Amino acid sequence: MPKEEIIKPTNKIHYSPHQAVVRQHAETTIVRIVYNTSATQTKSSPSLNECLHIGPPMMPLMCDVLLRLGCYNTALIGDMQKAFLSIEVDESDRNSLRFIWSDDTSKEKLFPVIYRSNRVIFGAGPSPFLLNATIKYHVEKYRGRDPDFSGKMKSSFFVDDLVTGTDSVEEAFELYQKTQNRMAEGGFQMRKWKSNEIRLEEMIENGQWQQEARIEKSTNVESSETKVMAERLEKVVGTSDKILGVQWDKQNDKLQIDTEKFAQDIQGTERATKRSVLSAIAKMYDPIGIISPILVDAKILLQEICKMRIGWDNELSDRLKAL
DSSP states (O other): OOOGGGSOOOSOOOBOOEEEEEOTTOSSOSEEEEEOTTOOSSSSSOOHHHHSOOOOOOSOOHHHHHHHHTTOSEEEEEEEETTGGGSBOOGGGGGGGEEEEESOTTSSSOOEEEEEOSBOOTTOTTHHHHHHHHHHHHHGGGTTTOHHHHHHHHHHEETTEEEEEESSHHHHHHHHHHHHHHHHHTTOEEEEEEOSOHHHHHHHHHHHHHHHHHHHHHHTOOOHHHHHHHHHHTSOOOSEEEETTEEEETTTTEEEOOHHHHHHHHHOSSSOBHHHHHHHHHHOOOTTOTTHHHHHHHHHHHHHHHHTTOOTTSBOOHHHHHO
């Protein structure tokens, strides 16, 4: 990201505000920088997103991806590392992705420095299209020699998450190797592999450990990461995880939603109120409609509460609680 003094003059200049989004429970990227490309200078001025072509939707439906997973005996789940940052922005467009930073945050007096991003940023309207179009373009290269792989990849990526599978552990491990190597040829690094088969997860972990061991042996440098990988092989693989935000019981290969937690949220910490009902409904994430009948009842209850013009923090009557 070059400084302003080496940026060539251009008529296309835009500065985007940004902020850090902290996710304490994230496995890898705890702090993520998100750009607000919908921000405007005045009420009448356009935002950057309004000046960009967002592109057609290219992602498969999340419902289709999750339901298709149930067709496989062996699930194979992966994640793409820094997916948007893997795609380069044309040099003529980089001045539209300028942002202001500080020269040295450790100083008491800060001086602003102007940078520009040379990669696709997280938060811009066209970013999902650019990522999906690039992935589809890359996997299309393998259509001639491996049409099954190409077709599977096109229908299994949801943004940067890969949700797919095969009929056996051996086929799944072969698919893992193909995906890892072929996506790397396009500059995409796959990671966080998961499966409902413990044997497959151990094969993947063992393969990664052997690769780390070869690097360590060739460089004669002791690697702490290699030791950690070896220790992980001795531990039992976890039985619970998430797929596209939905809780996944890996041991029984079932998608599930905690309805008991939903009922507790309805009741609130101390008493049931209009606020606790709305909060509980908003918290429920059910992209394939597993608990639609329960949510419908809760929404009918909220509708009744709104019709009665009950205050946000007033306790609900016994009649409404019975609904």
